Amino acid sequence: xxxxxxxxxxxxxxxxxxxxxxxxxxxxxxxxxxxxxxxxxxxxxxxxxxxxxxxxxxxxxxxxxxxxxxxxxxxxxxxxxxxxxxxxxxxxxxxxxxxxxxxxxxxxxxxx
Amino acid sequence: xxxxxxxxxxxxxxxxxxxxxxxxxxxxxxxxxxxxxxxxxxxxxxxxxxxxxxxxxxxxxxxxxxxxxxxxxxxxxxxxxxxxxxxxxxxxxxxxxxxxxxxxxxxxxxxxx
Numbered sequence: 001x002x003x004x005x006x007x008x009x010x011x012x013x014x015x016x017x018x019x020x021x022x023x024x025x026x027x028x029x030x031x032x033x034x035x036x037x038x039x040x041x042x043x044x045x046x047x048x049x050x051x052x053x054x055x056x057x058x059x060x061x062x063x064x065x066x067x068x069x070x071x072x073x074x075x076x077x078x079x080x081x082x083x084x085x086x087x088x089x090x091x092x093x094x095x096x097x098x099x100x101x102x103x104x105x106x107x108x109x110x111x112x
Numbered sequence: 113x114x115x116x117x118x119x120x121x122x123x124x125x126x127x128x129x130x131x132x133x134x135x136x137x138x139x140x141x142x143x144x145x146x147x148x149x150x151x152x153x154x155x156x157x158x159x160x161x162x163x164x165x166x167x168x169x170x171x172x173x174x175x176x177x178x179x180x181x182x183x184x185x186x187x188x189x190x191x192x193x194x195x196x197x198x199x200x201x202x203x204x205x206x207x208x209x210x211x212x213x214x215x216x217x218x219x220x221x222x223x224x225x
Contacts, residue, residue, distance in 0.1 A: 044215040
């Protein structure tokens with residue numbers, strides 16, 4: 001069966017520090033991968049999506065970047081965190097058909 | 113993705129059916145209707161999706177009108193654990209540039225004893 005792993009679960013980072021969040025998927029190949037962010041009390045915002053290795057599409061201009069070095073690995077990064085980067089970060093995957101997304105358990109990031 | 117409209121909140125008594133409406137009047141022919149829910153502090157959970165026909169699975173039923181301009185998610189016997197934000201999304205299939213899910217504000221469903 002397919003599983004998605006996301007870590008860490010919580011993270012507190014100072015302003016100006018770098019960030020690296022990792023997401024991996026097991027049990028499937030060539031998944032579509034997504035990074036979402038949910039600010040406190042707000043809806044989910046799509047940040048990046050990827051349909052293949054090295055293929056990244058950005059949805060909104062921001063202080064973050066994403067990379068997909070392997071088929072089932074998706075990384076969210078920042079060189080210097082801002083206070084506004086705080087939020088709940090969720091990774092998700094989907095197949096090529098019409099089936100739904102599967103979300104990871106999320107990382108709650110607090111920038112202080 | 114087509115825009116969807118949902119009521120901001122609904123209440124339901126435990127054990128009764130919860131019927132959550134969604135309007136998607138601008139949905140295109142190749143867009144599916146997806147339903148997800150998000151329980152507090154967790155990632156969204158896929159519930160069900162459909163294109164034209166009504167669908168049922170172990171979690172819920174999805175009723176889509178013939179003109180596809182609206183749909184209803186039915187939780188047949190709501191429990192307290194069904195309290196969550198429910199999102200209705202119209203989107204194309206995965207693997208395409210339009211297969212990205214755009215989440216709105218959803219409906220906060222509160223199931224009370």
